[in-house]
Amino acid sequence: MTETDDLRGQTAVITGAAQGLGKAIAKAYACAGMKLALLDIRGDLLAQVCDELAGLGAETLALPCDLSQAEPTQAAIDAALQRFAAPRVLVHNAALLITRSMQQITFAQWQHEINIILQAAFILSKACWQPMIDAGAGSIVYLSSGSGYRGFVEEVAYNPGKHGIEGLTKCLALEGAAFNIAVNAATPGAPINTPMSDSNYTEEQKQHWVDPALLAPAFVFLARQAGSGLTGHRVAARADGSWDALDLLES
Numbered sequence: 584m585t586e587t588d589d590l591r592g593q594t595a596v597i598t599g600a601a602q603g604l605g606k607a608i609a610k611a612y613a614c615a616g617m618k619l620a621l622l623d624i625r626g627d628l629l630a631q632v633c634d635e636l637a638g639l640g641a642e643t644l645a646l647p648c649d650l651s652q653a654e655p656t657q658a659a660i661d662a663a664l665q666r667f668a669a670p671r672v673l674v675h676n677a678a679l680l681i682t683r684s685m686q687q688i689t690f691a692q693w694q695h696e697i698n699i700i701l702q703a704a705f706i707l708s709k710a711c712w713q714p715m716i717d718a719g720a721g722s723i724v725y726l727s728s729g730s731g732y733r734g735f736v737e738e739v740a741y742n743p744g745k746h747g748i749e750g751l752t753k754c755l756a757l758e759g760a761a762f763n764i765a766v767n768a769a770t771p772g773a774p775i776n777t778p779m780s781d782s783n784y785t786e787e788q789k790q791h792w793v794d795p796a797l798l799a800p801a802f803v804f805l806a807r808q809a810g811s812g813l814t815g816h817r818v819a820a821r822a823d824g825s826w827d828a829l830d831l832l833e834s
Contacts, residue, residue: 590803597609599678601628607794608802612806623646660710672806675724677699697747716762725768730742748768764809766814767814815830816829
């Protein structure tokens with residue numbers, strides 16, 4: 584099995600799925616006929632999303648989970664794998680950005696943000712890796728951003744976390760090629776209207792932000808990829824439904 588045009592009946596695991604971009608991706612996958620295992624710390628909102636997607640005919644599994652903690656993260660992905668077949672796609676979208684200076688931030692705060700971004704990425708990918716190998720193909724998508732390749736003041740945890748995500752993308756894209764597993768980093772190619780953005784965007788940026796649903800087609804494209812397709816790239820999702828792709832392994 585290589586790239587596929589038909590996602591019907593296949594499984595997607597999505598973190599940060601209760602709102603914002605994660606919810607938009609989940610809805611796009613539901614419309615493509617996928618089964619959905621959805622992780623988020625907001626169990627109340629997650630239940631509402633599952634009800635909404637069930638109305639579209641999707642089979643869903645809500646997995647409330649604190650992704651900053653290793654054991655609950657492992658338990659959630661184990662439950663997803665027990666319920667559904669090997670994921671066709673894993674989308675690690677969840678993150679936390681709280682701007683603090685080096686003088687302000689504590690180790691516990693730093694670790695909390697890093698764990699949600701990077702530790703969870705490892706645990707989830709490790710759990711899905713062998714099932715994807717056994718299935719003959721798979722796609723892993725990590726959410727990056729400009730913070731994955733640039734530096735920003737007071738992003739003392741988020742910035743290195745996203746840099747780590749891009750490093751993990753490069754490493755696993757190389758390793759996954761032998762097993763037909765695609766590994767890519769995705770970035771919003773436009774300011775998007777999400778709760779995290781609302782807390783961190785300037786008023787000027789908010790004048791130009793867009794509905795995250797407009798970026799979802801790029802994630803449907805990425806779900807269809809395997810190691811023989813697009814892998815090792817940073818894919819920027821655009822508001823017009825298109826995307827740009829930069830080869831991280833050559834840049």
